[in-house]
Amino acid sequence: MPLLCIASPKGGVGKTTVAANLADALRRGGQRVLAIDLDPQNALRLHFGVPLAERAGFLAELPRGIGWRSALRLTPSGVALLPFGTVTTAEALMVTAALEAAPALLTGPVREMLADPALLVVADLPPGPSRALELLAPLASLVLVVLLADAQGAALMPEIDSGRFLGLGGLAGRDSDGPRLVLNQVDHEARLSRTVAEAMAQHLGPRLLGALAREDAVAEALAEQRLLLDSAPASRAAQDLRELARVVAAALPRAVEPVAAGWAR
Ligand SMILES: Nc1ncnc2c1ncn2[C@@H]1O[C@H](COP(=O)(O)OP(=O)(O)OP(=O)(O)O)[C@@H](O)[C@H]1O
Ligand SMILES: [Mg+2]
Structure with missing residues (x-):
């Protein structure tokens, strides 16, 4: 707990940029963090310095029923990582089919991870609606939706408000107030970006947890x-990230106990 x-x-x-860097920022705050890649693009690992030649992963092995622990790797950041694994299009479709036929292939392992009260699990989802999001949103303490501060981001507000893309009719599991949001790529030098960011912040109120430059x-x-x-620890985006991590940590259940060292105990 929590997810x-x-x-x-x-x-x-x-999404992947936020997932990786937020996982790292939360770990720096003293939490044990496990990051899971649920997107067949398998890009989360790139942020953690995993060599491209390494092809193994959790979701890629799902149809073969290999345990998640064998795909787990501790990255130099201290964040534990479950890469998706390198897959062909056909293999990615097999993963989707396996999830459709047996959702417990994913929810079972994730429930095992969440059974550890001191572990924070950060999941990077594929774009748009997905079976993975539909399965995990009910288990999540917090669903954080990333949007750009542009016209398309603003146009997606009704979709966010309705919760349709979560597949839950507006509810994100136990997070009964629905998803929280973060605005990304806010360009403080550009009038349109600033104006849209301000309008979105006004519309979202406390549902907006932060904005990254x-x-x-x-x-x-x-x-x-x-x-x-x-x-780039002194960059504006890094400052924004630290602030986002502080707000996200405060919004998560208090069951997570800070620990001094990295992932392993
Ligand atoms: N705040 C930012 N400033 C500058 N570049 C950024 C910022 N955030 C993300 N990017 C860049 O935008 C690109 C897309 O980011 P990312 O892969 O994290 O998006 P995504 O939502 O995960 O994409 P996908 O939907 O394909 O999974 C990357 O090249 C990333 O480096
Ligand atoms: Mg991504």
């Missing part, structure tokens, strides 16, 4: 396969 899902109705908005440092960190707080 934090990072999702969005839209692709390319920064658009900065080259964020994309550069990924290019270096590093985490933002390692590669």
Whole structure:
């Protein structure tokens, strides 16, 4: 416990960037964190410096019923990682079919992870509605939706308000107030970005947990396969990230007990 899902109705908005860097920021805050990649793009691992040649992963092995613990790897950041695994299109479709036929293949292992009261699980979801999100949202303490501060982001507000893309008619499991949001790639120099961000903040009120600035440092960190707080700790986006981590930690159940060291106890 708890489970934090990072999702969005839209692709390319920064879900994986937020999932990886927020997992790292929360671990730096003293929590044991396990990050799971539920997107066949298998991109979460890139932020944690996992070599491209490493193909193994949790979801990729799902149809074969191999246990999640064998796919677990402790990254240099101290965050434990379950990569998706490298898959072909056919294999990705087999994973979806396996989840459809036997949802417990995913919910079973995730329930096992959540049984550890001191472990925070951060899940990176694929864009749009997905079977994985539908299965995990009811188990989540918090579903964090990432949107861009642009016209398309603003146009998605009714979709967010209705909760349709979560497949739950507006409810995100125990998080009865529905999803929380984070705005990404806010360009403080651009009038449109600033204006849209302000309008979205006004509309969302306390449902908006934070906003991250658009900065080259964020994309550069990924290019270096590093985490933002390692590669550019003084950047504005890093400051935004630390603030987001503080707010997210406060919004999660208090059952998580801080520990001094990394993931392993
Ligand atoms: N705050 C930011 N400033 C600058 N670049 C950013 C920022 N956030 C994300 N990016 C860049 O935007 C691109 C998309 O980010 P990311 O892969 O995290 O999005 P995603 O929502 O996970 O995409 P997908 O829907 O394909 O899974 C990446 O190149 C990333 O480095
Ligand atoms: Mg992604």
